[in-house]
Amino acid sequence: MQTFASWRVMLSGVRRDDAATTQGDEAVAAAAEAALIDRARRGDRDAFDGLVRLHLPRVWAVVWRMLRQREDTEDVVQEVFLAAFQGLPGYRGDARLSTWLHRIAVSRAINHLQRVEERASRARLQLDDILLDGLPVAAGPGESPLQSLQAGELQRRLAECLEKLPGPFRAILALRDVDETPYEAIAATLGIALGTVRSRLARARMALRQCVSGERA
Amino acid sequence: MSQNRPANGDHPKELISAYLDGQLEAPDRVRVFEHLRVCDACRWLLSDYRALALAARREGAPPVPADLANRIGKRIDAEPVARFTWRRRLVTAARLPLATAAAVLVLASLWIVWRGRLPGERLAEAPPPAPPAEASAPGVAAGGDAGVGSGVAGKVGNFGYAGGRQRADWREAGDQDAGRPKAPAAEAPGGQAPPRLERTLAAPAQKPDQKKDDVAHDMVALEEKQTAARSVRGIPPPEANARAVAAAPEVAPAPAQESTSGPAPGTAVEPASAGVMAVAPGVAADVNTQAVAAAVPTLVFVLPEARVTILPDSRVNFAARNYDCTVPATGPDDTAAIGELRDLARQGQPAGAAAGSGPAAGAQAATAAPPAGVAPPAAGVILPSGVSGKLIIPVPPATGSLSPDLAARMHVRLWALMRERLLARAEAQCGPVPEALQQFR
Numbered sequence: 001m002q003t004f005a006s007w008r009v010m011l012s013g014v015r016r017d018d019a020a021t022t023q024g025d026e027a028v029a030a031a032a033e034a035a036l037i038d039r040a041r042r043g044d045r046d047a048f049d050g051l052v053r054l055h056l057p058r059v060w061a062v063v064w065r066m067l068r069q070r071e072d073t074e075d076v077v078q079e080v081f082l083a084a085f086q087g088l089p090g091y092r093g094d095a096r097l098s099t100w101l102h103r104i105a106v107s108r109a110i111n112h113l114q115r116v117e118e119r120a121s122r123a124r125l126q127l128d129d130i131l132l133d134g135l136p137v138a139a140g141p142g143e144s145p146l147q148s149l150q151a152g153e154l155q156r157r158l159a160e161c162l163e164k165l166p167g168p169f170r171a172i173l174a175l176r177d178v179d180e181t182p183y184e185a186i187a188a189t190l191g192i193a194l195g196t197v198r199s200r201l202a203r204a205r206m207a208l209r210q211c212v213s214g215e216r217a
Numbered sequence: 218m219s220q221n222r223p224a225n226g227d228h229p230k231e232l233i234s235a236y237l238d239g240q241l242e243a244p245d246r247v248r249v250f251e252h253l254r255v256c257d258a259c260r261w262l263l264s265d266y267r268a269l270a271l272a273a274r275r276e277g278a279p280p281v282p283a284d285l286a287n288r289i290g291k292r293i294d295a296e297p298v299a300r301f302t303w304r305r306r307l308v309t310a311a312r313l314p315l316a317t318a319a320a321v322l323v324l325a326s327l328w329i330v331w332r333g334r335l336p337g338e339r340l341a342e343a344p345p346p347a348p349p350a351e352a353s354a355p356g357v358a359a360g361g362d363a364g365v366g367s368g369v370a371g372k373v374g375n376f377g378y379a380g381g382r383q384r385a386d387w388r389e390a391g392d393q394d395a396g397r398p399k400a401p402a403a404e405a406p407g408g409q410a411p412p413r414l415e416r417t418l419a420a421p422a423q424k425p426d427q428k429k430d431d432v433a434h435d436m437v438a439l440e441e442k443q444t445a446a447r448s449v450r451g452i453p454p455p456e457a458n459a460r461a462v463a464a465a466p467e468v469a470p471a472p473a474q475e476s477t478s479g480p481a482p483g484t485a486v487e488p489a490s491a492g493v494m495a496v497a498p499g500v501a502a503d504v505n506t507q508a509v510a511a512a513v514p515t516l517v518f519v520l521p522e523a524r525v526t527i528l529p530d531s532r533v534n535f536a537a538r539n540y541d542c543t544v545p546a547t548g549p550d551d552t553a554a555i556g557e558l559r560d561l562a563r564q565g566q567p568a569g570a571a572a573g574s575g576p577a578a579g580a581q582a583a584t585a586a587p588p589a590g591v592a593p594p595a596a597g598v599i600l601p602s603g604v605s606g607k608l609i610i611p612v613p614p615a616t617g618s619l620s621p622d623l624a625a626r627m628h629v630r631l632w633a634l635m636r637e638r639l640l641a642r643a644e645a646q647c648g649p650v651p652e653a654l655q656q657f658r
Contacts, residue, residue, distance in 0.1 A: 026648045045290070052286050060285075061278040074285060081289045082296060098645075146265045151272075158272050176238065177270040180548045183240055202234035209265050 037097060041088050048088070052081050055098060059105045065174040066109040068163050076112050080105045106175070106189060113167035145213040154212065161211035169204035176201055228252075228259050237266050237549050271550045275637050516555075516562055517609050518631060523653035525635070527555055535643050537654055542647035546639060554634040561627045562610060632657055 033054070039047035059080055064073045083104055084091075091100060149157070162170055168190075175181040175189065187194045229249055235241050236249045253260055516527040523537035531552060534543040546555060610627070635657035640650055 029648065045294070048293070049286065049290050052289055056286055056289075057281055060281045064278040070279065074282060074288075077285065078289050078292050082293055085293050086296075146268065147261070154268070154272050155276060158269065158276060162273070173273065177273050177549075183238070198235050198240065199231055201238075202231040205234050205266050205269065206230060208269055209262070212269065213265070 033097060034093070037088070037091070037093070040085075041091070048085055051084075051097065055101050056081075058098060059101055062102055062105040062174075062179075063109045065178055066106070066167075066171050067112060068170065072112060072116070076108050077105075079108050083108065110171055110190065113171055116167070146209060149212075157212045157214075158208075161208055164211060165204065165207060168200065169207060172197070172201050173204050173208065177205075228256065228262070230262070233259055233263055234266065237263060237270075239549065239552075267550055267553045271554075271633070271637065274550065275633075514559060514562065516558060519609060520653060520656070523651070525631075525654075527558065531555055533639055533643075535639075535647075535650060535654055537651045540647070540651045540654070542643045542650075544639060544642045544646055546634075546642075548638070551634070551638055554630055554638075558627065558630050558634070561623060561630065564623055 036047045036050050040051055060077055063076045067073050067076060084101055172186060175186050183194055183197045186197045229252055232241060232245055232249045241249065515529055518525040526534040531546050532543050533546045640657055643650055
């Protein structure tokens with residue numbers, strides 16, 4: 001068992017006396033990125049390539065969550081960075097570059113979904129088929145098939161069902177449940193009313209739950 | 218059975234979804250809260266929503282194709298972007314002086330018109346002029362500036378790159394306000410006042426956070442009610458999600474706390490902001506506000522060379538050598554996970570050592586508190602400070618007098634919360650977490 005003295009010594013090293021060092025490191029990293037941005041804005045392709053490699057994983061993940069198709073994701077990610085390169089002269093640093101890229105990625109992914117939605121044969125569930133009033137809540141008290149799933153099975157079914165969901169449902173779930181985007185920002189991003197955000201999100205969650213629990217594959 | 222189902226069978230499905238996100242105003246929030254108290258099915262619904270959201274966050278994207286960065290570079294090289302961009306920069310640069318000149322011209326014209334309206338020069342048939350100093354000049358000047366300025370700003374804002382202006386226009390049955398004019402596009406490469414999409418890590422919006430806090434308070438009370446109800450009916454605890462979230466062993470349900478922390482049936486409980494639930498008029502007098510306040514303790518997880526502190530306002534502080542970072546944890550699943558951790562911590566307190574009620578433990582913590590306010594924990598024992606509502610939890614907790622089941626459940630919850638959510642948030646805000654905190658990964 002740890003003695004009080006040893007805990008005290010241990011915790012004394014967990015003080016915030018070196019917080020300035022952390023902030024300093026962060027400032028150095030930010031300055032390095034700012035330098036890259038500045039060089040890229042002047043047309044330095046190597047600098048922009050550095051920014052691409054720095055932010056590619058996050059942009060990839062954002063787009064993937066919405067599209068869930070490898071080829072489409074690759075295309076849209078390329079579009080995102082192309083747009084970023086073209087828009088870089090207008091980037092004034094009001095927001096972090098990662099935030100700015102995230103916005104572009106979300107917007108581009110949504111545009112892509114809109115383009116392909118009508119011909120998306122993989123979207124087996126149609127929006128009109130999913131009316132909230134027609135969705136059962138649960139089979140009975142104390143019962144929910146989803147609760148009995150093991151973690152691995154839940155993840156597997158979730159991945160399958162997210163692919164089946166209509167793009168708008170997938171997009172709004174990604175924005176809210178993964179990115180925690182506020183309702184107001186979702187409304188602005190999708191170009192829909194705040195009330196629609198709420199109702200669409202409810203239907204998306206209900207549809208996903210039905211699919212994952214096996215009530216509707 | 219009958220008491221667990223609403224009489225009219227009407228489940229507020231949409232409201233429950235919004236309740237999860239903390240997006241309901243007080244009347245609807247109370248309505249959902251009351252419904253959840255009596256409807257098992259809707260409690261499962263809410264629980265399932267949480268589990269799905271957590272699983273969605275846990276799901277990782279496939280690896281980035283190795284050659285994608287190179288392909289991006291080649292595609293950029295293939296685009297005639299540089300010349301185009303510079304031309305647009307020049308056009309934009311030329312717009313600002315033009316706009317300024319236009320504004321000056323408008324002002325000059327108005328000045329001339331106003332100065333020309335001298336007594337005796339005004340025509341008899343001319344309409345009476347507006348008072349020049351009070352309304353006309355400032356108003357026109359402001360309008361002219363705003364018009365020209367916003368026009369320029371709009372052009373500059375759209376200047377970044379071509380395309381990408383479309384917005385999703387899905388309309389489905391049941392959508393509200395389908396005819397509403399669309400909001401501006403979220404994409405604003407110029408970085409000028411775009412709709413905010415970024416996570417509000419440093420300064421989250423006040424109103425949503427307040428709502429989330431309210432929901433957290435609601436859920437604390439609700440979960441206590443559920444626990445009590447389950448203990449009577451033999452229904453597994455809400456942590457049955459553990460089988461989905463992580464394979465944690467079941468534990469016996471907590472003893473019923475109906476008389477101390479839950480509202481009386483039919484009582485509207487409105488959350489307050491300071492960790493104490495305000496009770497609407499008419500509430501039963503036996504509501505123990507001290508016990509309710511203790512439902513939101515500060516949790517301090519003490520690791521060998523670091524500590525993680527979950528504050529009552531759901532901010533989480535990571536402290537280690539050369540590292541000190543506080544991040545908000547107000548997302549719906551953050552709130553749920555933290556609520557479960559608090560519940561587990563309460564269950565893990567030694568008998569008679571509830572926060573604020575254990576004088577011996579309180580004295581021990583108060584006298585032995587190191588400078589940071591963290592009491593030295595005995596192995597496996599959760600110590601309440603007795604003064605500030607802190608609960609000190611050694612990590613790993615599976616030692617000493619703490620029940621192995623409880624320790625395992627707490628371990629799973631804490632690791633999931635850290636690994637899935639908060640470590641990445643801390644890294645985004647404060648840089649890479651030190652080795653002492655890497656064990657959460």
